[in-house]
Amino acid sequence: MALGGRVSGKTVSLLLVCLLIAGALAPPATAQSTGKPPGVSVSIERTADDSTTVQYRLVFDNPRDAKSFWLINYTGNVVSSEGFVAGQTQDGEHALHWNGETESPSVTVTADVDDGTEREFTATDEWLLAPTPKLSVAWLSAGSDEWIYRHPLQGDYPDATVEFADSGVLGSAFTYVGAYEEYTHRADGQRFRMIVAEGASPSDSPAQIFDSLTTASKRIPGESPDEVLGFVLPDPSWRGGYASPKHDELWVHEDARLSNPQNLWIHEYVHTRQSFELGERMTWFREASAAYFASDLTMKQGRTSQSAVARTLTQKRFDESVLSKSNTWATHEVPYYRGAYTLWALDAKIRKATDGKRSLFDVFDRMNAHEGTVSYADFRNIVADVAGQPMNSWLDQHVTTSATPELQASDIDGESGSNSGDASDSNGGKASNGNGNSGMPDAGKPPAMTGDLSSTLVLWGGLGLIGLVFGLTIAQYVSGLMERVRGE
Secondary structure, three states, X not given: OOOOOXXXXXXXXXXXXXXXXXXXXXOOOOOOXXXXXXXXXXXXXXXXXXXXXXXXXXXXOOOOXXXXXXXXXXXXXXXXXXXXXXXXXXXXXXXXXXXXXXXXXXXXXXXXXXXXXXXXXXXXXXXXXXXXXXXXXXXXXXXXXXXXXXXXXXXXXXXXXXXEXXXXXXXXXXXXXXXXXXXXXXXXXXXXXXXXXXXXXXXOOHHHHHHXXXXXXXXXXXXOOOEEEEEEEOOOOOOOEEEEHHHOEEEEEOXXXXXXOOOHHHXXXXXXXXXXXXXXXXXXXXXXXXXXXXXXXXXXXXXXXXXXXXXXXXXXXXXXXXXXXXXXXXXXXXXXXXXXXXXXXXXXXXXXXXXXXOOHHHHHHHHHHOOOEEOHHHHHHHHHHHHOOOOHHHHHHHHOOOOOOOOOHHHOOOOOOOOOOOOOEEOOOOEEOOOOOOOOEOOOOOOOOOOOHHHHHHHHHHHHXXXXXXXXXXXXXXXXXXXXXXXX
């Protein structure tokens, strides 16, 4: 296209510079965008032919804005699907991929109370507590290269509706089906929900339980969860408890009493404040620390006595068991008794070494803050740092051998300090691990994550600056050339 009139060298220079600047500031061709996965409707019911099984039917809205839409199943049993085809994740795990045509793809999965390792879940004619399946939606919006992962049954899905055929409560870790009573309490930025199963009658009132948990929360190091969901179950559930700290959910048997030195309510709540990962020689610490804090905080609340705690700690000694070697444990109760007993003795040593200024609470706090898995060597270093002096010899003797520490009743004084803390899964008897996004579909499917935004901005900013300098140089050359042409 011809241009009317003469174009000066300065005009050409200006145009080139503007074009180069515009190119330098433009986003890359594969710009990331947010987007969101399609809405989903979830309907939940007990299956008619098996009273121990819960069925979840998920119906998704039209994924028309999707470049790719996957459903990764981690723990549920897929019994049927429509609009999805079978595929595999990068790790070779089975997954479902939207066929690109069905307007409302759906999937039905089930979970069974027998999916637990022991006594975590229960089914009766009136009610059922089952594990909530772990499902992940992997979503890639049109015009985006950023995969989005959401969990339609775990409470982080942007547009989800849940309905029960009868009545129930969907938690991220637990699904309760049956009649229930619900109590709520808000304090210090936390919301506590208590679901009392049909036929259950907690030994202490909900108000007393909320008060105990709120008081304990203020003393436990670290940031408290925004919401805690707790269930109260009657027989035939076993007379213990279970916690899923990853999702801040727990349950206890109705007979659990706040005055018990092993206070199950506080024990399970402490698990929601354990954010550390433990090495093989430290697995005992999870239940031992929960048992220690349960008795310590219950005593601080004036609900139990020093003598009651001492009697509880010594009623089962397991003298031949070695804490750091789980294969030597006489029973799974070793961390609760022998482990808690050892931690009380360690707490007494730390308080004595620091004139009462520090305690096991400080060790707990630093373990939570530790990056990566806490090994036994890390534990020894943390204790030394808190106490202001090494205690390696004492720890080696009482953690890595069957030697039992000496503990006087006066060492259990309930005067431990408190600083700051956060979890992994436990069951009043043992810990269980949560699942993550371990499997990702591959090529034409969710790829590996790219670099972070800051590095991307630095890269493009650098390219823009190079382009600007290059443009000015070219513009200067063109301007000089045109001036020479005019001069001739």
